[in-house]
Amino acid sequence: MSITLNNVRKDYDSETEVLKDISVNVETGEFFVIVGPSGCGKSTLLRMIAGLTPITAGEVKIDDTVVNDLPPKARKLTMVFQNYALFPFLSVWDNVAFGLKARKLATDDINARVKEALKMVNLTDLAKRKPRELSGGQRQRVALARAVASDAKICLMDEPLSNLDAQLRIKMRQEIYALQRKLGLTLIYVTHDQVEAMTMADHIMVLNDRHVQQIGTPSEIYQNPRNDFVAKFFGTPQINILPATRSEENSHMVNVSSDLQIVLDEEAPAENLQIGIRPDDMKVQLAEGVDANAVVKNTEFLGDQTIVYATLNSGNDIHVVVPGKADFRNYEPIKVTADSNLMFFDATGKRIDISKEAYVHA
Amino acid sequence: MLKSPASGSSTAPINQAETKAKIEASEKDFSLNAKDKYYALLFLGPSLLILGVFIFYPMFKTLYLSLFLTNTVGKPTVFVGLSNYINLLTSADYLNSLAVTMVYVLAVTALTIALGLLLASLASKKLAGIGIFRTLFSSTMGVSVSVAAIFWLFIFNPSTGFLSLVSTWLHLPMIGWLTDPMWAMVAVIITTVWMNLGFTFLILFGAIQSVPTTLYEAASIEGASSRFQFFHITIPSISPTLFFVSIVTLIDGFKSFGLIDLMTKGGPTNATNMLVYRIYKDAFYSGNFAQASAESLILTVIIALFTLLQFKVLEKRVNY
Numbered sequence: 001m002s003i004t005l006n007n008v009r010k011d012y013d014s015e016t017e018v019l020k021d022i023s024v025n026v027e028t029g030e031f032f033v034i035v036g037p038s039g040c041g042k043s044t045l046l047r048m049i050a051g052l053t054p055i056t057a058g059e060v061k062i063d064d065t066v067v068n069d070l071p072p073k074a075r076k077l078t079m080v081f082q083n084y085a086l087f088p089f090l091s092v093w094d095n096v097a098f099g100l101k102a103r104k105l106a107t108d109d110i111n112a113r114v115k116e117a118l119k120m121v122n123l124t125d126l127a128k129r130k131p132r133e134l135s136g137g138q139r140q141r142v143a144l145a146r147a148v149a150s151d152a153k154i155c156l157m158d159e160p161l162s163n164l165d166a167q168l169r170i171k172m173r174q175e176i177y178a179l180q181r182k183l184g185l186t187l188i189y190v191t192h193d194q195v196e197a198m199t200m201a202d203h204i205m206v207l208n209d210r211h212v213q214q215i216g217t218p219s220e221i222y223q224n225p226r227n228d229f230v231a232k233f234f235g236t237p238q239i240n241i242l243p244a245t246r247s248e249e250n251s252h253m254v255n256v257s258s259d260l261q262i263v264l265d266e267e268a269p270a271e272n273l274q275i276g277i278r279p280d281d282m283k284v285q286l287a288e289g290v291d292a293n294a295v296v297k298n299t300e301f302l303g304d305q306t307i308v309y310a311t312l313n314s315g316n317d318i319h320v321v322v323p324g325k326a327d328f329r330n331y332e333p334i335k336v337t338a339d340s341n342l343m344f345f346d347a348t349g350k351r352i353d354i355s356k357e358a359y360v361h362a
Numbered sequence: 363m364l365k366s367p368a369s370g371s372s373t374a375p376i377n378q379a380e381t382k383a384k385i386e387a388s389e390k391d392f393s394l395n396a397k398d399k400y401y402a403l404l405f406l407g408p409s410l411l412i413l414g415v416f417i418f419y420p421m422f423k424t425l426y427l428s429l430f431l432t433n434t435v436g437k438p439t440v441f442v443g444l445s446n447y448i449n450l451l452t453s454a455d456y457l458n459s460l461a462v463t464m465v466y467v468l469a470v471t472a473l474t475i476a477l478g479l480l481l482a483s484l485a486s487k488k489l490a491g492i493g494i495f496r497t498l499f500s501s502t503m504g505v506s507v508s509v510a511a512i513f514w515l516f517i518f519n520p521s522t523g524f525l526s527l528v529s530t531w532l533h534l535p536m537i538g539w540l541t542d543p544m545w546a547m548v549a550v551i552i553t554t555v556w557m558n559l560g561f562t563f564l565i566l567f568g569a570i571q572s573v574p575t576t577l578y579e580a581a582s583i584e585g586a587s588s589r590f591q592f593f594h595i596t597i598p599s600i601s602p603t604l605f606f607v608s609i610v611t612l613i614d615g616f617k618s619f620g621l622i623d624l625m626t627k628g629g630p631t632n633a634t635n636m637l638v639y640r641i642y643k644d645a646f647y648s649g650n651f652a653q654a655s656a657e658s659l660i661l662t663v664i665i666a667l668f669t670l671l672q673f674k675v676l677e678k679r680v681n682y
Contacts, residue, residue, distance in 0.1 A: 050579075050583060051583075052579050052582075052583070071582070072579075072582045072583040073582060073583065073584070073585040073586075075583075077583065078583060078584065079579075079580065079583045081576045081579070081580060083574070083576060085574070085576035085577055085579065085580035087577060087595065087598075088599075089598040089599065089601075090598075098581065098584060098586070098594070099581070099583075099584025099585055099586065101594075102581065102584055102585050102586035102587070102590050102594070103584070103585040103586075146580075146584070150584060
């Protein structure tokens with residue numbers, strides 16, 4: 001089942017346009033992730049799809065039916081909540097069976113479905129336990145089993161992993177992904193964690209400041225961000241964004257502060273620009289005298305890579321990822337260069353496409 | 363023995379003895395010394411004194427009196443053992459009081475809980491002006507027994523009361539609210555339920571409010587009707603609270619006195635002669651202090667049993 005949003009808008013009494021002009025099409029069987037910083041309205045959007053929160057304007061369609069005025073239960077979907085919403089007074093089995101009993105299914109059918117769902121999430125042995133007797137990951141799996149048992153083909157998840165520790169999060173991420181693929185669910189997944197978005201999504205919607213910032217596949221979003229917000233939101237460590245200006249002598253030349261110079265094959269599109277460079281697209285080497293354009297501030301050794309924090313001569317802070325171990329001492333003068341994958345943004349943060357190769361010189 | 367150099371070679375028995383000695387020593391550190399005991403008494407003193415004078419002494423005195431015959435000023439005369447109790451439990455009159463009290467207490471509890479729950483779940487709806495109703499529903503908490511009794515006496519008044527006016531308008535047969543044995547009981551039950559509602563409403567309302575909304579949201583997505591949600595989410599979630607208010611209402615019912623005294627004085631024909639009112643009459647009208655003492659102890663046992671039940675059940679269920 002597919003989901004389509006057309007110009008969806010949400011106003012609250014106290015605040016207008018919490019969300020504006022949200023339009024998207026989620027295909028059948030797709031793992032769709034809505035990502036954004038806290039307070040950007042992503043949970044509200046999910047609740048509007050579920051029917052828990054009314055829509056101010058626009059339309060929500062499931063397959064080709066407009067469901068704006070349908071109550072949640074008529075939308076034939078299921079939802080996993082951040083706090084799992086398990087019934088504390090019911091056993092694992094009864095928690096999973098709850099919705100089926102509410103819909104008055106035949107007992108045999110209920111038993112078969114619950115059994116199957118519990119088996120799928122490896123909880124068969126814990127069926128008689130109460131939620132309080134389970135660990136966080138197990139509770140999470142009960143919530144998943146409930147979604148599986150309901151047999152709905154659309155599943156909504158609202159930050160389902162944010163109450164788990166880092167290790168468990170990676171494990172559950174894989175379990176949720178495997179489950180979605182196995183059952184062919186159309187899954188809409190809300191998170192603030194860009195790693196979850198990148199690792200699981202077929203398509204990502206980046207939401208910020210009431211608007212959709214970008215919709216695309218993880219690689220599109222990472223390699224081709226439409227604005228500086230998206231560029232900064234994805235990738236750890238964060239992308240370096242440096243202020244730049246068109247050179248007065250040569251309109252093909254862009255000065256990144258006073259430290260780097262980029263020569264373009266075309267004329268620089270604006271006087272004031274911002275240049276985005278991913279930390280692993282930069283190179284550092286020891287340098288002396290006029291060759292040096294930065295000073296090492298600090299290094300973090302992470303085993304497989306080292307993050308070098310440095311201050312450019314202009315005073316802008318940057319960080320560079322160096323593979324393996326890098327032996328830089330603090331306050332050591334270095335030369336920072338970059339010669340590929342540069343991103344150009346205008347003063348407002350909008351991405352500017354520059355077709356030709358560009359170079360960075362010291 | 364512990365100091366022998368062999369203890370260094372750590373043979374098992376010596377180690378055990380050592381450990382034991384260590385534990386004892388550390389326990390000693392936590393035991394009270396003379397000064398601590400003095401402070402303990404100082405802090406406990408006031409409440410011990412008050413409880414002693416007003417609770418423990420009267421309780422033991424009651425027990426003592428219940429084993430004697432007493433004269434008209436309440437002085438014990440002849441030791442009679444348990445015969446006061448035996449007399450009571452074989453007296454039709456007392457058994458009637460017991461039965462009447464049971465009917466009253468059970469009816470009051472059932473009605474209070476049912477109505478309180480109804481009002482609390484109504485007041486939990488998010489509607490405009492719901493705050494006014496929440497205030498109104500809990501307002502009887504601020505009404506004293508005497509005011510409530512007099513207010514309802516007006517309503518039940520056979521010639522000018524609101525209820526008799528209504529019956530006249532609707533051409534219904536007149537009811538002797540406080541003169542007919544059956545209706546007197548009904549009148550007392552109605553008044554008590556009305557009195558209880560404020561407190562019960564407030565407690566149940568609080569309990570309903572504390573049920574996480576995501577439980578209802580999850581249920582409504584899964585297709586549960588609001589009726590199903592009420593019986594399968596609200597009721598089980600607040601069941602510890604429901605149990606608590608039930609027991610409190612029950613115990614309160616057993617102790618009902620003021621309302622009876624002001625409205626029916628135990629009548630007509632002992633139809634509302636509850637246990638506490640009976641104790642009062644036996645002691646201070648008939649001067650039969652011994653029998654009243656025995657009745658008091660029986661009541662104490664009944665209430666203690668319910669309290670015990672409450673502790674046992676709540677202990678088990680408090681965390682689900």
